[in-house]
Amino acid sequence: MKRKTSQRNAIQEVFRKIDRPLGINEILEVGRRSVGSLNQATVYRNLKILVEKGWLKKIHTPERGVLYERAGKEHHHHFQCRSCDRLFEITGCAFNEKSSTPPGFITEDHEVYLYGICSSCRQ
Amino acid sequence: MKRKTSQRNAIQEVFRKIDRPLGINEILEVGRRSVGSLNQATVYRNLKILVEKGWLKKIHTPERGVLYERAGKEHHHHFQCRSCDRLFEITGCAFNEKSSTPPGFITEDHEVYLYGICSSCRQ
DNA sequence: GTCGTTGCAAAGCCTTTGCAGGGAA
DNA sequence: TTCCCTGCAAAGGCTTTGCAACGAC
Numbered sequence: 324m325k326r327k328t329s330q331r332n333a334i335q336e337v338f339r340k341i342d343r344p345l346g347i348n349e350i351l352e353v354g355r356r357s358v359g360s361l362n363q364a365t366v367y368r369n370l371k372i373l374v375e376k377g378w379l380k381k382i383h384t385p386e387r388g389v390l391y392e393r394a395g396k397e398h399h400h401h402f403q404c405r406s407c408d409r410l411f412e413i414t415g416c417a418f419n420e421k422s423s424t425p426p427g428f429i430t431e432d433h434e435v436y437l438y439g440i441c442s443s444c445r446q
Numbered sequence: 447m448k449r450k451t452s453q454r455n456a457i458q459e460v461f462r463k464i465d466r467p468l469g470i471n472e473i474l475e476v477g478r479r480s481v482g483s484l485n486q487a488t489v490y491r492n493l494k495i496l497v498e499k500g501w502l503k504k505i506h507t508p509e510r511g512v513l514y515e516r517a518g519k520e521h522h523h524h525f526q527c528r529s530c531d532r533l534f535e536i537t538g539c540a541f542n543e544k545s546s547t548p549p550g551f552i553t554e555d556h557e558v559y560l561y562g563i564c565s566s567c568r569q
Numbered sequence: 570g571t572c573g574t575t576g577c578a579a580a581g582c583c584t585t586t587g588c589a590g591g592g593a594a
Numbered sequence: 595t596t597c598c599c600t601g602c603a604a605a606g607g608c609t610t611t612g613c614a615a616c617g618a619c
Contacts, residue, residue: 326573326618347608362576367609369574383508385557388608402551413548418558419540427565428525428534434508435541436557442550449593449598470583485601490584492599511583575616585606592599 325376331369333357335378344382344390344401344410384410385436400435406444413437448499454492456480458501467505467513467524467533507533508559523558529567536560 333354337345341353347366355361370391373379380394386403387410400418402411416435424430456477460468464476470489478484493514496502503517509526510533523541525534539558547553 328574328618330575360576363608364577364610365575383506385506400546402548402553405554411548411551413546415546417542417546420560423523423536423538423540423558423560424562425525425534425536425565427568428560429563429568430525430560431528431562433558433560435546435559437543437546437553438556439547439554440552442548445550445552451593451599453600483601486583487585487602488600571619573616573618575614577613577615579610579612581610582608583606584608585604587604588602590600590602592597594596594598 325372329358330354330361330365331372333361334366334369335373338379338391338393342393343412344384344392346387346390350391382434386438400437402437402439402441404441404444405438406440409441411441448495452481453477453484453488454495456484457489457492458496461502461514461516465516466535467507467515469510469513473514505557509561523560525560525562525564527564527567528561529563532564534564 334350336357337350337353347363350370351361351363351366354366370379374381374391377394379391382390382392382401384390384401384403387408390410397414398416400413400416402413404411418433418435420430420433457473459480460473460476470486473493474484474486474489477489493502497504497514500517502514505513505515505524507513507524507526510531513533520537521539523536523539525536527534541556541558543553543556
């Protein structure tokens with residue numbers, strides 16, 4: 324079915340090494356340190372496979388576009404710093420899904436994005 | 447500074463007529479009923495102007511990309527139906543910004559997206 | 570040897586931009 | 595008459611796709 328390739332492995336290594344949501348360019352750049360020939364199209368194709376396999380999760384951030392993070396983490400949300408542009412994970416969830424769902428609707432999932440200034444930029 | 451044009455007026459009319467978040471194609475299509483020559487580039491340019499003027503708000507939905515809605519509404523969030531793909535406004539907000547903000551961080555704003563099945567699709 | 574995978578280039582979307590003509594004030 | 599705005603076409607990003615060569619099994 325799926326064959327092991329050094330390319331896919333390199334991409335997974337990037338996520339094992341850097342534990343935060345990553346964009347295509349960052350994945351490509353870091354992945355090339357392992358496999359110099361690593362191609363953009365290959366990265367796109369493998370990200371798709373890894374998302375389908377449930378190994379990665381695709382997240383759509385309003386200000387930075389599509390990013391990918393390891394799947395299987397505890398339910399969490401994200402904080403985007405408007406100063407340094409980094410995306411942080413926020414543990415826990417203070418969102419009441421039930422009380423926000425309109426009558427008759429069924430909520431299966433939700434996402435929350437916070438924007439502001441992170442603690443290092445605030446200094 | 448800014449001149450009145452039939453094109454910009456047509457775009458605003460679309461939002462007065464249809465009270466929900468709209469994408470570029472929908473705006474273009476409906477706007478052309480008023481101004482047949484209405485061009486894509488003009489729509490993009492005017493949406494930008496209207497956002498800067500504070501008349502529109504740009505929203506980035508994870509599944510449908512960039513949409514625009516009238517600004518000045520009460521704080522609210524959105525519900526995306528996975529069956530009919532429509533985007534609904536949810537009044538009120540059951541999100542506790544303060545308790546979700548990591549120590550030392552400053553949250554200026556937040557967005558919430560719910561996904562699920564709307565009441566009409568559920569029938 | 571198979572056939573999934575890769576690299577490369579081309580093509581597809583969506584959005585922005587350059588430019589000359591057109592129209593509001 | 596000004597000069598902002600529009601339509602058109604070209605150009606820019608990002609992502610996907612076709613294809614021949616490659617390589618895991």
